[in-house]
Amino acid sequence: MDFGKAPWTVAALAAVALGLTGCAPDGPDPAPQASESEAPDVYAGDALPDLALEEVPLVGDPVYAEAERSAVHGIVAGRVLATRPGDLNVIMLDAYDATTGELAWDITTGEAAQLVLDTGFGSGRLEFAAGTVQRGGSGYAAPLFSNGNETTPYRSGLVMIDASEGTVAWATELTLHLGDDVDGISVHTDVVDATSEVVIANIEAQSVDGTPVSMGVVVDAASGEVRWVERGVVLSSIAGDVVTAIRTEEPRDDEGSLVGLDVVSGEQAWEAGAAGEWIGATGALAAAWTPEAALFDTASGEPVDAGAILSAPVVADDIAAWLDPDERAVVTYAAGDERPWPGGTEVVADDVTAIDAAGYLWVASDARVTALDRTGTARSEPLAGAFAGADDGAVVTVEDSGAVHLWRTTD
Numbered sequence: 001m002d003f004g005k006a007p008w009t010v011a012a013l014a015a016v017a018l019g020l021t022g023c024a025p026d027g028p029d030p031a032p033q034a035s036e037s038e039a040p041d042v043y044a045g046d047a048l049p050d051l052a053l054e055e056v057p058l059v060g061d062p063v064y065a066e067a068e069r070s071a072v073h074g075i076v077a078g079r080v081l082a083t084r085p086g087d088l089n090v091i092m093l094d095a096y097d098a099t100t101g102e103l104a105w106d107i108t109t110g111e112a113a114q115l116v117l118d119t120g121f122g123s124g125r126l127e128f129a130a131g132t133v134q135r136g137g138s139g140y141a142a143p144l145f146s147n148g149n150e151t152t153p154y155r156s157g158l159v160m161i162d163a164s165e166g167t168v169a170w171a172t173e174l175t176l177h178l179g180d181d182v183d184g185i186s187v188h189t190d191v192v193d194a195t196s197e198v199v200i201a202n203i204e205a206q207s208v209d210g211t212p213v214s215m216g217v218v219v220d221a222a223s224g225e226v227r228w229v230e231r232g233v234v235l236s237s238i239a240g241d242v243v244t245a246i247r248t249e250e251p252r253d254d255e256g257s258l259v260g261l262d263v264v265s266g267e268q269a270w271e272a273g274a275a276g277e278w279i280g281a282t283g284a285l286a287a288a289w290t291p292e293a294a295l296f297d298t299a300s301g302e303p304v305d306a307g308a309i310l311s312a313p314v315v316a317d318d319i320a321a322w323l324d325p326d327e328r329a330v331v332t333y334a335a336g337d338e339r340p341w342p343g344g345t346e347v348v349a350d351d352v353t354a355i356d357a358a359g360y361l362w363v364a365s366d367a368r369v370t371a372l373d374r375t376g377t378a379r380s381e382p383l384a385g386a387f388a389g390a391d392d393g394a395v396v397t398v399e400d401s402g403a404v405h406l407w408r409t410t411d
Contacts, residue, residue: 043332043341048359048373051380053395053407056101062094065402072398073131074389077138077163079104080396080406083131093131093140095166098394101406105166133389135238135282137196137221138163143189144171156187158199158219172224174203174217181207189217193238197221198263200235200243204252212251218243218266228266233259236278237286239298242269244278244286258288260301270301283317284335295320295333306333306340316355321374323352323363330361332374343376353387362387369397383407 062082064070069091070084079095086092086108094106131142139160146155156178160169175184186206193200198221205213216235218227234256236244243263246256258272276290285304286296293309296302306320309331313322318335329342330352349365356362360371360379369387371380385397385405395407 041342042329042344043374043376045341045374047375047377048379051360051371052410053380053383054410056099056394056406056408058096058101058404058406059103062096062404063402064398064404065400068402070402072388072396072404073140074133075391075394075396076133076140078392079163080389080394080404081133081140081163082404093142093161093166095163096406098391098396098406099408107161107166132191132194133163134160134194134196134199134221137194139169139194139221141191141194141199141201141221143191143201145187154184154187156184156189156203158189158191158201158217158224160199160221160224170224172219172226174201174226177217177226177229178203178205178215179213181209182213183208192235194221195238198227198238198243200238202235214248214251216243216245216261218263227264230261230266233261235261237281238263239281239283239286242298244281244298246277258290258296258301260298272296272301272303274303279313280315282315285315285318285320285333287313287315287320293322297335304333304335312351314352314355314361316357319355319359321352321355321361323347323349330363330372330374330376332361341374343372343374345376345378347372347376354390356390360390362390367399 064072064082072082074081075098078098080098082094083091092107095104097104131140133140140163141158141160144157144159155173155175157171157173159171162169182205188204189201191201199219201217203215203217207213215229215231216233217229219225220227233245233247241263242260245259245261247259248256255277258274258276260269262269274290276288279287281298284298286298288294293313295304295306297304309322310325311323313320319332321330321332324331324342327342328346328348330347331340331342333340349363351364352361353364354362362369362371368382368384370378370382373379383397385399388396388398393409397405
């Protein structure tokens with residue numbers, strides 16, 4: 001089974017209690033059929049096949065606990081990527097083979113300095129704490145900095161690591177694009193999304209007089225060339241031709257006007273007519289808190305009428321999913337649908353945490369995660385831990401303790 005190569009929104013730990021309803025009765029009399037004028041009450045589309053998964057132990061039984069500044073970031077190019085503090089307490093990167101579980105490569109503090117030097121950025125260190133895997137690509141984008149000295153100023157930038165080999169694809173300096181009024185040593189960069197086309201990052205800094213400054217940066221994913229920089233915005237996600245963002249009244253605000261910016265030029269493509277914060281977007285639909293949960297069309301910024309959304313929604317491409325705790329159902333909405341559709345199988349869980357490229361909905365409850373389809377039917381056994389990513393037949397989960405589990409399809 002191929003999960004494809006798309007991203008997911010990750011969240012809580014998981015297990016799901018599921019029950020089938022509406023079994024067909026015995027006997028010769030067929031069940032009553034709905035007339036053509038009657039609309040079905042539940043999702044009646046195609047079901048997905050079951051996922052037969054088996055665990056592949058990671059060599060060395062590594063632990064990546066959030067409390068220890070460690071994290072698993074997902075799977076890309078056949079590698080499970082995770083970060084940890086290095087010997088100088090700077091976050092470094094490990095890559096495990098997603099088929100064998102063996103350590104394919106890692107980048108330590110000393111190696112990182114040499115890698116950056118080879119790309120022409122100067123003597124520097126890689127800071128992987130705010131990095132992200134590349135959707136639809138094979139890289140890992142992360143912040144980068146170079147310590148200043150008597151002859152060279154402090155410099156900040158971005159780096160793209162080839163996940164298959166652990167080599168630097170490119171490194172680019174951002175400092176020159178941030179403005180002469182920005183105090184370089186104050187720059188903090190957070191990479192929030194990356195696709196095969198672009199990488200987006202948010203920057204918080206101070207001006208030379210101590211005034212807070214915030215801005216969004218978009219760079220070309222193939223070359224690292226800076227496309228545009230915009231002050232007063234917080235970037236969220238790449239969704240086709242736009243980057244979802246909020247315009248803030250003050251630097252470092254968490255909420256603001258919901259807007260879409262042209263991915264090429266940075267010009268405002270639309271304003272949603274609402275204030276709040278984005279939850280996520282990767283394609284035709286975007287989800288936001290306004291403060292209630294709401295969906296928007298990423299092409300126009302228009303709100304999407306999906307009825308009452310009673311829990312945090314997850315979006316991927318043209319599908320949104322959430323739980324209806326009152327009806328004990330998973331609810332999905334596809335772009336263009338007239339209404340959202342509950343599944344026909346009872347679901348008792350905490351949240352929908354992700355939608356993968358094959359359309360599986362990953363739901364969380366009781367420190368386990370389970371794959372469902374849009375009918376609400378469980379398509380995998382409950383897996384220990386929180387969902388951390390899936391790609392090309394592999395799934396990775398992480399427990400609260402930091403224990404990592406790698407799973408692969410057996411068919």
